Amino acid sequence: MAxxxxxPSGPIEKRWDNAKFEMKLVNPANKRKYNVLVVGSGxxxxxxxxTLAELGYNVxxxxxxxxxxxxxxxxAQGGINAAKNYQNDGDSIYRLFYDTVKxxxxxxxxxxxxxxxxxxxxxxxxxxxxxxPFAREYGGTLANRSFGGAQVSRTFYAxxxxxxxxxxxxxxxxxxxxxAGRVKMFPRTEMLDLIVIDGKARGIITxxxxxxxxxxxxxxxxxxxTGGYGNVFxxxxxxxxxxxxxxxxxxxxxAFFGNPCFTQIHPTCIPVSGDYQSKxxxxxxxxxxxxxxxxxxxxxxxxxxxxxxEAERDYYLERIYPSFGNLVPRDVxxxxxxxxxxxxxxxxxxxxxxxLDFGASIERLGQQAISERYGNLxxxxxxxxxxxxxxxxxxxxxxxxxxMGGLWVDYHLMxxxxxxxxxxxxxxxxxxANRLGASALMQGLADGYFVIPYTLGNYLASNPLDxxxxxxxxxxxxxxxxxxxxxxxxxxxxxxTVDSFHRELGKLMWDHCGMARNKTxxxxxxxxxRALKGEFWQNVNVLGESxxxxxxxxxAGRVADFLELGELMCIDAADRxxxxxxxxxxxxxxxxxxxxxxxxxxxxxxxxxxxGEGKPAALHKEPLTFEYVKPSQRSYK
Amino acid sequence: xxxxxxxxxxxxxTDKGRMVPYTLDSVSGHMxxxxxxxxxxxxxxxxxxxPVAFDHDCREGIxxxxxxxxxxxxxxPRRGTTVCQLHMREFEDNAELYxxxxxxxxxxxxxxxxxxxxxxxxxxxxxxxxxVPTGSAPDGNAIPVPKQDSDMAMAAATCIGCGACVxxxxxxxxxxxxSAKISHLGLLxxxxxxxxxxxxxxxxxxxxxxxxxxxxxxxxxxxxxKGIQIENxxxxxxxxxxxxxxxxxxxxxxxxx
Numbered sequence: 001m002a003x004x005x006x007x008p009s010g011p012i013e014k015r016w017d018n019a020k021f022e023m024k025l026v027n028p029a030n031k032r033k034y035n036v037l038v039v040g041s042g043x044x045x046x047x048x049x050x051t052l053a054e055l056g057y058n059v060x061x062x063x064x065x066x067x068x069x070x071x072x073x074x075x076a077q078g079g080i081n082a083a084k085n086y087q088n089d090g091d092s093i094y095r096l097f098y099d100t101v102k103x104x105x106x107x108x109x110x111x112x113x114x115x116x117x118x119x120x121x122x123x124x125x126x127x128x129x130x131x132x133p134f135a136r137e138y139g140g141t142l143a144n145r146s147f148g149g150a151q152v153s154r155t156f157y158a159x160x161x162x163x164x165x166x167x168x169x170x171x172x173x174x175x176x177x178x179x180a181g182r183v184k185m186f187p188r189t190e191m192l193d194l195i196v197i198d199g200k201a202r203g204i205i206t207x208x209x210x211x212x213x214x215x216x217x218x219x220x221x222x223x224x225x226t227g228g229y230g231n232v233f234x235x236x237x238x239x240x241x242x243x244x245x246x247x248x249x250x251x252x253x254x255a256f257f258g259n260p261c262f263t264q265i266h267p268t269c270i271p272v273s274g275d276y277q278s279k280x281x282x283x284x285x286x287x288x289x290x291x292x293x294x295x296x297x298x299x300x301x302x303x304x305x306x307x308x309x310e311a312e313r314d315y316y317l318e319r320i321y322p323s324f325g326n327l328v329p330r331d332v333x334x335x336x337x338x339x340x341x342x343x344x345x346x347x348x349x350x351x352x353x354x355x356l357d358f359g360a361s362i363e364r365l366g367q368q369a370i371s372e373r374y375g376n377l378x379x380x381x382x383x384x385x386x387x388x389x390x391x392x393x394x395x396x397x398x399x400x401x402x403x404m405g406g407l408w409v410d411y412h413l414m415x416x417x418x419x420x421x422x423x424x425x426x427x428x429x430x431x432x433a434n435r436l437g438a439s440a441l442m443q444g445l446a447d448g449y450f451v452i453p454y455t456l457g458n459y460l461a462s463n464p465l466d467x468x469x470x471x472x473x474x475x476x477x478x479x480x481x482x483x484x485x486x487x488x489x490x491x492x493x494x495x496x497t498v499d500s501f502h503r504e505l506g507k508l509m510w511d512h513c514g515m516a517r518n519k520t521x522x523x524x525x526x527x528x529x530r531a532l533k534g535e536f537w538q539n540v541n542v543l544g545e546s547x548x549x550x551x552x553x554x555x556a557g558r559v560a561d562f563l564e565l566g567e568l569m570c571i572d573a574a575d576r577x578x579x580x581x582x583x584x585x586x587x588x589x590x591x592x593x594x595x596x597x598x599x600x601x602x603x604x605x606x607x608x609x610x611x612g613e614g615k616p617a618a619l620h621k622e623p624l625t626f627e628y629v630k631p632s633q634r635s636y637k
Numbered sequence: 638x639x640x641x642x643x644x645x646x647x648x649x650x651t652d653k654g655r656m657v658p659y660t661l662d663s664v665s666g667h668m669x670x671x672x673x674x675x676x677x678x679x680x681x682x683x684x685x686x687x688p689v690a691f692d693h694d695c696r697e698g699i700x701x702x703x704x705x706x707x708x709x710x711x712x713x714p715r716r717g718t719t720v721c722q723l724h725m726r727e728f729e730d731n732a733e734l735y736x737x738x739x740x741x742x743x744x745x746x747x748x749x750x751x752x753x754x755x756x757x758x759x760x761x762x763x764x765x766x767x768x769v770p771t772g773s774a775p776d777g778n779a780i781p782v783p784k785q786d787s788d789m790a791m792a793a794a795t796c797i798g799c800g801a802c803v804x805x806x807x808x809x810x811x812x813x814x815x816s817a818k819i820s821h822l823g824l825l826x827x828x829x830x831x832x833x834x835x836x837x838x839x840x841x842x843x844x845x846x847x848x849x850x851x852x853x854x855x856x857x858x859x860x861x862x863k864g865i866q867i868e869n870x871x872x873x874x875x876x877x878x879x880x881x882x883x884x885x886x887x888x889x890x891x892x893x894x
Contacts, residue, residue, distance in 0.1 A: 128780060130769055130774075130827070136787045158794075172765055
């Protein structure tokens with residue numbers, strides 16, 4: 001099967017307008033006749049469900065949390081980019097587009113990225129109108145900051161809680177539609193399979209997490225907005241419940257998985273403190289605007305940071321990358337921290353940490369100004385570590401944060417299964433091999449508010465669908481498979497807990513498919529993960545029943561899918577014989593240790609097709625062409 | 638350190654429920670409270686006992702999923718902190734801790750420490766929004782908002798909807814939660830057109846859900862992990878009174894076009 005990305009042609013600034021004009025529309029009176037399922041209620045899912053309901057579609061929305069307001073988008077701290085150029089500092093749609101393509105290390109689709117940059121301005125307008133309390137200047141206008149390697153100030157923010165405020169905006173819009181009866185919300189409900197009939201996505205199988213009931217929901221289209229799969233590493237900044245199950249089930253039903261190995265390791269997280277560690281906490285990278293990163297010049301220097309004089313500190317980002325300094329993109333900053341720690345200059349008990357120091361900024365701006373900018377982050381750090389960043393530098397270390405990979409989608413956000421659309425982090429589309437700071441919120445909301453309303457309408461208007469009901473054999477078969485899987489998980493009664501498998505998988509992934517990868521280690525890890533999967537299905541111990549709230553059972557299903565995904569990630573990483581963005585292959589680096597891309601051979605998106613249990617996934621390639629931003633070696637020096 | 642935990646175990650909404658004692662050794666001060674419960678649960682599974690169910694997700698204090706009562710205090714002893722951010726260094730060695738779910742008629746227990754808080758969603762659905770369909774917004778800077786108003790709105794908007802305020806209130810009132818949203822939106826120019834209808838509808842919905850009234854006790858503010866202040870309740874009352882006098886549900890009138 002040839003991949004058709006359906007990217008429009010013509011001048012890039014006209015492509016989205018032209019595409020929209022060419023799209024078919026659904027008559028307003030007919031919209032209510034269409035049933036749409038939205039899985040996930042974060043920025044992408046919540047905004048899509050609300051917007052589609054406003055348009056008149058019949059929407060059902062599902063989330064595994066107890067309320068749509070708890071989706072993990074809520075934890076995004078730093079901000080959201082938009083090419084408003086309110087600061088008159090040289091920003092433009094073209095510059096945001098340019099920065100994003102370059103930041104993604106030339107592994108994203110130009111057309112998608114341009115559209116994202118165009119839509120960014122509408123998102124801010126929409127959010128402000130909803131009452132999102134963005135930071136403001138004294139004159140009442142919106143404030144901006146520079147963020148994550150950008151040389152213009154285009155990031156809008158609401159303290160360190162931008163994700164929360166944007167999500168609540170989308171959530172409130174969604175609740176308004178729920179109240180109006182146009183969205184039926186299913187909280188504490190997990191999607192466990194996709195129903196495909198005549199090659200088209202026609203419904204899902206869900207499990208009610210409280211009653212255990214397995215249900216069939218039929219529809220004309222299915223939207224997955226189920227977030228990223230960083231929890232395959234066990235320790236990540238993702239919420240504990242974030243999982244790949246919906247996407248993985250769709251993959252096994254025929255949706256291709258795009259660039260699974262593209263993982264973002266965020267440079268500024270609180271280091272691991274012990275074996276009991278259940279998750280990692282991000283410290284917004286906005287902190288890098290005013291914090292300086294350093295390690296002691298001397299290896300194994302155990303003096304407290306305050307006692308290390310300036311001359312004996314290595315501000316290594318400022319030294320290696322003088323023009324971007326502490327604001328280099330995430331992948332670059334993370335790898336530099338790893339290198340310092342590998343060379344024995346790491347700090348803290350484990351030696352896996354570097355300092356993020358606010359001393360100079362507090363001296364320059366005063367504690368009040370720093371507290372206004374980062375107060376809540378400093379408090380969070382202090383609660384977790386028992387140390388105050390006002391007095392002693394923060395210790396930080398990279399952690400898995402975001403996955404650029406996801407289900408492959410075309411320009412219309414449609415997967416390789418017609419009628420199955422994938423939005424937000426769950427798809428692979430816009431960030432290439434590395435996402436820039438403050439771009440995730442932008443993409444989630446762009447997809448939900450401003451892309452899917454057009455592309456979904458076009459799909460429904462151009463594809464007449466037969467009526468199907470829940471008694472269709474494909475739906476019944478999918479339901480029976482789900483029920484059988486639940487029964488199996490409960491019947492194994494082995495000796496190991498779900499978490500112990502998850503931790504072991506996570507360690508394999510972090511050690512071999514993390515910040516630095518090589519072919520031998522990846523092959524070995526894939527082999528070990530296959531064996532671990534084998535053991536899981538023999539030896540996992542899931543107590544309790546399926547007929548009530550059973551959190552171990554929920555986790556077991558998710559970990560079973562992570563085990564399969566982990567293997568595919570290693571295969572994808574081993575297959576991509578180059579370094580790009582967050583994917584760093586030790587065999588492919590410059591003399592200075594920077595990532596070395598191979599545009600001649602790897603300028604493509606990898607889309608993996610499931611070919612059956614125990615059979616190797618088949619690789620399809622979507623060639624990437626760059627007409628506007630010519631690939632170059634990224635340099636932040 | 639070593640702990641004795643008395644945890645509310647309740648199999649289902651209809652089960653009677655009871656406190657069950659557990660002891661746990663080698664607890665590290667660097668563990669979060671939920672990581673400590675993870676350790677307990679791993680041990681329980683090892684012994685063939687069902688683990689303790691508790692809601693949690695982000696473990697960063699922002700999603701609002703987690704929360705239970707520790708020794709009579711919602712979210713435990715540290716102010717401004719959810720249980721996921723509470724660390725064991727806050728407790729003494731050999732401490733004896735009593736863990737209970739939120740207690741409120743409007744928050745029925747689902748299992749162990751997990752309660753159903755969907756009443757909060759219905760309060761928001763009744764009016765906790767600004768009606769602005771996607772696409773109909775003016776330019777972001779077309780609506781200047783004084784920084785002070787914006788900051789006050791933000792302070793109210795940081796509510797995470799965890800429900801601690803209800804659990805702490807002797808009346809099981811949802812006033813702090815409801816007023817935080819009414820304040821957030823009512824303080825902004827964008828929120829003015831629906832300010833009165835919003836207050837009237839949301840207050841009525843909270844009552845219908847079975848939450849009690851506010852009698853100015855202030856326990857809610859004391860336990861709120863986000864520092865939401867009770868001045869929001871005063872603002873809610875003001876908007877409610879003004880709304881009750883001025884606002885009427887719209888009557889359907891035909892004739893457009």
